Amino acid sequence: MQSNEFDGNAAFSGGGFMPSQATQTTPDRPSSASKNSDARCLLPLTVKQLVDLSRGGESDISIEGVDVNNIVLVGKVSKIDNAVSECTFRVDDGTGWVECTKWVHEHLDSVEVDAISVGMYVRVYGQLKSIHSRRTVHTFSIRPVTDYNEITNHFIECIYVHFYNTKMRGCINTQPGMTNSVSGMTAQPQVANSNFGDPGKGYSYEANQTSQYNNDEEQIRALSSMVLQYLRQPACIAFEMGVSSVVVARELNISVDKVRQTLDFLASEGLVYTTTDDYFKFTDA
């Protein structure tokens, strides 16, 4: 008697221990050791971060310059769809929701999915899949959260890993073609750092050169440097509420629109942050 329910590909892909078979949408990459190790890393992410992924096509998903393969999410189950050989959970982590599908082939899989109910917080380990531009998480493991400090811990981990990938690793993303907000966070820090390594030189260099900039990227760098130098002054740091963009514009003699644009860019880099509407503070690292 044949087991007509058994699907070899799905069984192996459900286990997730054989990435080249599991990721049917990810082609084998001829790769250096570093690419292999990147592809094997496990990233804690928020659903917002998943949505912000660069759109390199179905099989080429990366975030902050690191190839995303395996991810961890922690969120609340808001919906469960139970089919014969799979169970789909809608997991909402507060930043958004994503559907996580767990294949059920063995008794252990059934035990695992039966333990989950709607309203429960869960930790999901899985692999992001993008099929016909619909992103779901192919789930290896889903388990209830029992100690709710795990929720705090997960989000702090997301922040730490983001910070590590965008700042501490320097410029990971060297792909010139990426121009969306995610690439902005990874590509720009190298540029910004080279200006800020020597503040005095950076400031005077930008002040002398502003009139000669004739393309947008150089102008953004120049303005960013000036605005950041201004906000780094002890007098500005001393203001708990931060400094309003209008004041910055007035002090630096730049238009308010340009200052706001620059401050938005610096905020996306994590170099400044908003305290209340239109007030900004240097991120005192």
Place this chain on the structure above:
Amino acid sequence: MDISSPAAFANGGLLRMHVGRKVRTVLQVTRSDIASVIGKSTDGYQLVAKGSPHVPPTSFVEVIGVAENENTIRAELWTNFGDTFDASSYDQLCQLANGEFKHLFL
């Protein structure tokens, strides 16, 4: 996949930034009655969560709902977080999630 209706991390001091929007916060319950739960936020403010949890609240409860004003939330979802919870770490997370790492959440 959908991020159209996020709930912002909030404590007592940050709730005013999100009035009218969906928020999430953890309260240490001080009093609960039929129509509301009153508790202390992770930064020490007294907040009111309007509504009624389906089960009696434990010492710590997560409330997800719409901020009506700077100290009231109209609760939609309740989750009991038990009797031991690290409120100070959660508070730090609220600061980070509303500050320089806001783009990872909202």
